[in-house]
Structure formats: structure tokens, C-alpha cells
Amino acid sequence: MFKKILIANRGEIAVRVIRACHEMGISAVAVYSDVDRASLHVRKADEAYPVGPAAAKESYLNIDKIISVAKQSGADAIHPGYGFLSENAQFARACADAGVKFIGPTAAAMDAMGSKTRARKAMEKAGVPFVPGTSRGLDSFEQAQAVAERIGYPVMLKAAAGGGGKGMRLVHSPDELKSSLEGAQSEAERAFGDGEVYLEKAIVNPRHIEMQVFADEHGHTVYLGERECSLQRRHQKVVEEAPSPIVDPDMRRRMGETAVRVAQSAGYTNAGTVEFLVDQQKNFYFLEMNTRLQVEHPVTELITGLDLVHLQIHIANGEHLPFRQEEVNIRGHSIECRIYAEDPENNYFPSPGKITLLLAPSGPGIRRDSGMYEGWTVPMDYDPLLAKLIGYGTDRAQAIGRLQRALNEYFVGGIKTNISLFRRILSDQDFQAGKIDTGFLDRLLKKTRQADGHPDPGAEEAAVIAAGMFAMMGQAAAGPLERAAMESPQNVMSVHSNWKAAARRESLK
Amino acid sequence: MTYEISIDGTNHRLELSQIEGRWACRLDGREIEVDAVLARPDVISLRLGNKAYEVKCERAGSDLHLWVGSVRYEAEVRDPRSLRSRARAVDDHGPRKLTAPMPGKVVRILLREGAEVDAGTGVLVVEAMKMQNEVKSPKKGKIQKIVVREGAAVNAGDVLGIVE
Numbered sequence: 001m002f003k004k005i006l007i008a009n010r011g012e013i014a015v016r017v018i019r020a021c022h023e024m025g026i027s028a029v030a031v032y033s034d035v036d037r038a039s040l041h042v043r044k045a046d047e048a049y050p051v052g053p054a055a056a057k058e059s060y061l062n063i064d065k066i067i068s069v070a071k072q073s074g075a076d077a078i079h080p081g082y083g084f085l086s087e088n089a090q091f092a093r094a095c096a097d098a099g100v101k102f103i104g105p106t107a108a109a110m111d112a113m114g115s116k117t118r119a120r121k122a123m124e125k126a127g128v129p130f131v132p133g134t135s136r137g138l139d140s141f142e143q144a145q146a147v148a149e150r151i152g153y154p155v156m157l158k159a160a161a162g163g164g165g166k167g168m169r170l171v172h173s174p175d176e177l178k179s180s181l182e183g184a185q186s187e188a189e190r191a192f193g194d195g196e197v198y199l200e201k202a203i204v205n206p207r208h209i210e211m212q213v214f215a216d217e218h219g220h221t222v223y224l225g226e227r228e229c230s231l232q233r234r235h236q237k238v239v240e241e242a243p244s245p246i247v248d249p250d251m252r253r254r255m256g257e258t259a260v261r262v263a264q265s266a267g268y269t270n271a272g273t274v275e276f277l278v279d280q281q282k283n284f285y286f287l288e289m290n291t292r293l294q295v296e297h298p299v300t301e302l303i304t305g306l307d308l309v310h311l312q313i314h315i316a317n318g319e320h321l322p323f324r325q326e327e328v329n330i331r332g333h334s335i336e337c338r339i340y341a342e343d344p345e346n347n348y349f350p351s352p353g354k355i356t357l358l359l360a361p362s363g364p365g366i367r368r369d370s371g372m373y374e375g376w377t378v379p380m381d382y383d384p385l386l387a388k389l390i391g392y393g394t395d396r397a398q399a400i401g402r403l404q405r406a407l408n409e410y411f412v413g414g415i416k417t418n419i420s421l422f423r424r425i426l427s428d429q430d431f432q433a434g435k436i437d438t439g440f441l442d443r444l445l446k447k448t449r450q451a452d453g454h455p456d457p458g459a460e461e462a463a464v465i466a467a468g469m470f471a472m473m474g475q476a477a478a479g480p481l482e483r484a485a486m487e488s489p490q491n492v493m494s495v496h497s498n499w500k501a502a503a504r505r506e507s508l509k
Numbered sequence: 510m511t512y513e514i515s516i517d518g519t520n521h522r523l524e525l526s527q528i529e530g531r532w533a534c535r536l537d538g539r540e541i542e543v544d545a546v547l548a549r550p551d552v553i554s555l556r557l558g559n560k561a562y563e564v565k566c567e568r569a570g571s572d573l574h575l576w577v578g579s580v581r582y583e584a585e586v587r588d589p590r591s592l593r594s595r596a597r598a599v600d601d602h603g604p605r606k607l608t609a610p611m612p613g614k615v616v617r618i619l620l621r622e623g624a625e626v627d628a629g630t631g632v633l634v635v636e637a638m639k640m641q642n643e644v645k646s647p648k649k650g651k652i653q654k655i656v657v658r659e660g661a662a663v664n665a666g667d668v669l670g671i672v673e
Binding site: 343346381384407408411462 | 510512514516521523525534536541543545547550551552553555557560562564565566567568573575576577578579580582584586588610611612613614637638639640642665
């Protein structure tokens with residue numbers, strides 16, 4: 001087994017992988033940029049190395065630097081997390097050249113899947129169903145016009161090198177095609193350095209359902225069930241769940257077997273995810289394969305009882321898959337909420353800053369994968385994902401109830417988060433009925449917001465009274481003695497003020 | 510202590526005092542039975558009669574944000590004896606500030622000083638967490654001043670320019 005693993009990432013996923021390392025008796029090496037010295041992953045690691053300035057290009061995406069830290073620290077493997085270098089074939093190759101095991105697929109498998117159009121060619125041979133469209137990048141506007149006419153509007157333009165919604169355009173009618181094509185091409189060029197764009201039929205109100213696969217290095221590939229990821233805003237996932245409310249055992253088997261064929265056609269190893277678009281008749285079409293551990297992997301872990309990061313490490317170590325397909329059982333229901341530092345009342349603008357107060361939920365059926373802590377300043381330089389709150393229950397209704405309860409316990413003060421959005425989603429009747437598709441969230445956000453039930457008139461009274469009490473405390477804290485005490489919160493109680501004295505007496509009751 | 514507290518636009522008069530650790534509380538002239546424990550800094554466990562509330566506090570400049578359950582109340586607390594607590598009139602005429610909507614970096618300045626703008630015209634682009642956001646003019650007029658350069662780091666609320 002590996003002795004030491006370098007985690008080439010930050011935030012909650014770095015913490016997640018460090019925990020897995022420690023559970024397996026493996027030493028964990030963190031890397032951090034200048035603005036991440038105080039980040040949680042550095043606090044949790046056994047060794048930590050600076051890798052450069054805040055800009056990801058010069059730190060977390062700096063292949064030479066990360067390989068040199070791997071050598072310096074004596075790490076025998078690298079876990080890339082998700083994002084950053086996780087799907088970078090050049091990085092996987094650099095790891096191999098340096099004699100460090102990359103925990104993920106081979107560079108060749110990544111190359112095969114990295115370009116959506118190239119992946120498509122391999123898949124068609126393996127009999128994988130596709131949304132009608134071009135399997136290659138478009139050469140000209142005239143070609144786009146001809147293909148769109150043949151398959152019928154609406155059509156979707158997509159960047160071949162794409163992901164995350166960049167370089168994507170929905171085209172409703174022929175007169176929008178030219179400007180959309182140019183827009184998609186230039187956006188793709190800017191985002192990925194590759195302006196190749198292809199075109200396919202747009203499925204109206206589709207679901208986005210993906211299948212987790214795992215392959216060892218000895219030719220065994222299994223699927224671990226699906227995740228429903230239809231709740232998206234600007235093509236970014238917001239809520240994921242497993243199993244999908246609409247997938248029955250037969251559909252799961254058919255999707256799973258298709259996903260396994262996809263993986264095998266690319267000689268895939270380690271963890272991967274095959275994404276499908278599902279139409280209203282439950283036909284599923286291959287969308288793309290993500291050659292990494294997904295953000296939403298915990299929902300699969302909860303319903304299968306497997307630890308996917310442990311499994312990744314064992315497989316990278318050359319071991320056989322420790323179970324067969326027939327032994328994979330799905331039990332219960334799990335839902336994940338992605339907690340982002342963004343302001344729901346200000347068009348979901350990012351909201352970095354200092355976390356002044358953090359009250360975290362716990363209790364039955366609640367898992368929290370977090371990269372934040374109270375007193376930490378969320379840097380402005382990276383993705384706004386702070387934490388994932390995952391609920392588990394015997395069935396979907398119980399999982400929803402537990403998450404709603406946990407969301408009411410969750411409090412992040414000092415910055416804005418999207419926690420209130422999840423209260424809206426989880427209490428929505430269509431969501432509770434499992435009637436969701438990729439347009440669900442946009443429709444929900446357009447609805448005028450109704451008050452959360454009947455507000456308790458006592459709550460406003462409580463707010464007024466508490467405001468007065470906090471104001472009194474603020475005044476008491478203005479003197480020099482009190483100011484010193486403020487800086488170390490544990491001592492607040494020892495300061496002379498009636499309020500504090502009273503609070504202290506109360507707390508001793 | 511007596512406070513004037515406005516919460517979401519409604520004004521309240523709150524009298525609070527402590528006698529031997531017990532609270533006396535009068536809200537808008539009405540006596541209320543209150544029992545409070547400071548659970549930790551910025552968190553009060555409050556009992557109004559036998560009803561229990563956990564109130565969380567965020568400080569935003571001179572305002573307090575109070576959270577009761579999942580509902581947020583914005584409170585402005587005034588001590589009537591203090592001279593500072595006079596309501597400030599908001600003037601919609603004359604120069605208006607362009608302010609940063611969030612902490613981030615100024616990545617582009619779209620218009621120069623002297624340019625004519627309509628309300629809603631994008632003037633600068635601020636980027637944070639991989640997201641770019643246009644700072645738009647709050648009114649029709651002319652850009653009098655841009656006080657930041659491209660590449661500058663800014664905090665939420667920082668003045669970036671003036672439109673008059």
C-alpha cells in the first residue's frame with residue numbers, strides 16, 4: 001500500500017481525501033497557494049507545501065511545481081480530487097514519468113474521453129445511444145444549418161472540449177443559429193483554448209442522470225448505481241440524489257451496462273462517471289464521461305455502503321475490485337446540497353469573506369463534507385463551494401425531512417450562502433413528488449418567493465429583544481478591557497458587565 | 510437602557526434592564542417576560558414566556574442582522590440619547606457612487622471618465638470566484654470619475670467611481 005499520498009487540490013475535497021488517507025494509515029501531503037495557508041486542508045494534513053500565488057494557473061494547475069513537491073515529500077501517489085488537474089492527461093503522464101502513481105484513469109483513457117467528439121466515435125462503435133447530431137466539430141455555418149434542419153429545432157451547440165456550461169447555446173429557431181454559433185465558438189476558444197463546437201438535438205425538459213462506474217486494472221468493471229443531477233443553475237449542479245426517483249431496477253441495469261461498455265471501450269480504470277440525458281419517455285442518451293471522482297460521490301457512498309475514495313486508492317494500488325456486480329446493493333435514499341458562498345438575494349453573486357459564526361448540523365442521517373471553519377476568510381480566488389450537506393434516509397421522504405431539519409440547524413454568519421435556496425427546493429411540491437428536470441430550478445427561481453409558512457409573531461419580538469441585548473453587549477465591549485476580551489472569545493464571560501455576569505450565572509444553572 | 514429599534518421598516522421602543530440577573534423588558538410599552546442565556550458569542554438562547562428561540566447575530570457595519578430560525582431580520586438600533594442616530598436622508602439627485610457588489614478584482618473598465626451612461630449601463634467588471642459581474646450605472650448621466658484601475662482588489666461596498 002502507498003505510504004504517502006499528495007492531494008493536489010484544496011477545499012472540501014482535499015479534506016475528504018486526507019480523511020480517507022488517515023483512515024487507511026496513509027500519510028497525507030497538502031499543497032496550498034498563498035491565500036490558502038489558513039485553509040482547512042492545510043490544517044488537517046501531515047505535511048504541507050506552498051505551491052505559488054493565488055492564481056490557480058500558477059499554483060494548483062502548475063504541473064511542474066506539484067510534481068516537484070511530490071518528489072520532495074516522497075509521496076508515492078497523487079490524488080487529484082475534482083477540478084484543477086483531475087482530468088488533465090498531461091498531468092497523469094507527468095506523474096507516470098516521475099514514478100508517482102496517479103489515482104485515476106490512465107492518460108490514454110483521459111485523452112479518449114477528454115474530447116466529446118472523439119469520445120463519441122469510440123462510443124458509437126460500442127453501441128452506446130446518442131442524442132441525434134454531429135459526431136464531429138462543425139466546419140462551417142452552412143453545415144450547422146444543414147444538420148439543424150435535418151434533426152429539427154430546438155438544437156444545442158456545445159464546445160467539444162467543454163464542461164460546466166461554457167460554450168453551450170440553446171438555439172430555438174434558424175434565425176438565432178448564426179449568432180449562437182459564433183458566441184459558442186468564441187466562448188469555447190476563451191474558456192478552453194479550443195473553439196471546436198458540435199451540434200445536437202435539444203431534448204426538451206430532460207433529466208440529467210449519471211452512472212458511477214469503477215474499473216480495476218485487471219479488466220473488471222462495475223456500476224454502482226445512478227445519481228439524479230437534474231437540479232442545476234446555469235448548468236452547474238446544485239442538488240443531487242441517489243437513487244433517481246424515476247429509475248427502476250431494469251432501467252438501472254440497462255444504464256449501468258451501457259456505462260460499463262463506455263468505460264471498457266476506452267480501457268478505463270479507477271472511478272468514473274457516465275452522464276446521460278434522459279427524455280420524458282425515459283430514453284437515455286450518452287452525454288459525456290467524467291474521468292474523475294465527482295463532487296456528488298457521497299450520495300452513492302451512502303446508498304451502497306462503499307467508500308469511493310478508499311476504493312480508488314486500493315485500485316490505484318493494483319488490487320482487484322473487492323466485490324462483483326451482483327454484490328452491489330442499493331439501500332435507502334440520499335440527497336446532497338452544495339453549500340456555496342453566494343448571495344441568493346443578490347442574483348447569486350459570489351460572497352467571499354470572513355466566517356464570523358458557524359453552527360453546523362449533526363444528528364441521524366446527516367453527513368457534512370466541509371472545507372470551512374469559523375474565523376476562516378473564504379478567498380475570492382476559487383470556486384465558491386464551501387461544503388456539502390448530505391442527508392440519508394430509509395426512503396426519499398425521510399431523507400428530505402432530515403435535510404430540512406439539518407438546514408435549519410446550519411448557520412453560516414458573516415458571509416452569504418445559498419442555504420435558503422435548499423429550503424425552498426426541499427419544500428417544493430414538485431420536488432417532493434420527484435417531478436424534476438434540468439429546467440426545474442430556473443422555474444422555481446422565477447416564481448415569486450412566498451414566505452416560509454406563517455411566520456411566528458413571537459419571532460420578530462425575539463429579534464427585537466435580542467437586538468437590544470446584542471447592542472448592550474456591543475457597548476460594554478467598547479472599553480479597553482473588554483476589547484482585549486473580545487479578541488479571545490472564550491474570555492468574553494469574564495468581563496465585567498451585568499449582561500455577561502447574568503449570562504454566566506445562567507449558564508451555570 | 511432604552512433603544513429605538515427598527516426592524517424591516519417597523520419602529521419599536523425597547524426598554525431593557527437587569528436587576529440581580531433577571532431581565533426586565535418592555536416592548537412598545539408592553540411588559541414581556543424574558544429569560545436569556547448567551548450560548549456563545551453572537552448566539553442568544555431566549556425564552557419569551559415559555560417559548561424558546563435561538564437568535565443568531567451578524568454585525569454589518571452599524572446594523573445588526575438577527576436570525577430567528579431561518580428568517581433574517583435587519584435591525585437598526587438607536588440609542589435615543591446619542592446624536593449619531595439621526596436618520597440620514599437619501600438623496601437621489603446629484604452624484605451617485607458606483608460600488609463593488611462583492612469583494613473581488615476589477616478585471617475590466619468598460620467606459621472612460623466623461624462617457625454618457627443610462628441607468629443600467631455596465632461601467633466596470635468585477636471578478637470573484639470565477640464569476641464576472643458588471644457594475645452598472647445607478648442613473649442616467651455622465652461618468653465623473655473612475656477611482657480604481659484594472660487589476661485592483663476591491664471589497665464589497667468600495668467606491669469604484671462616480672456618476673453624476
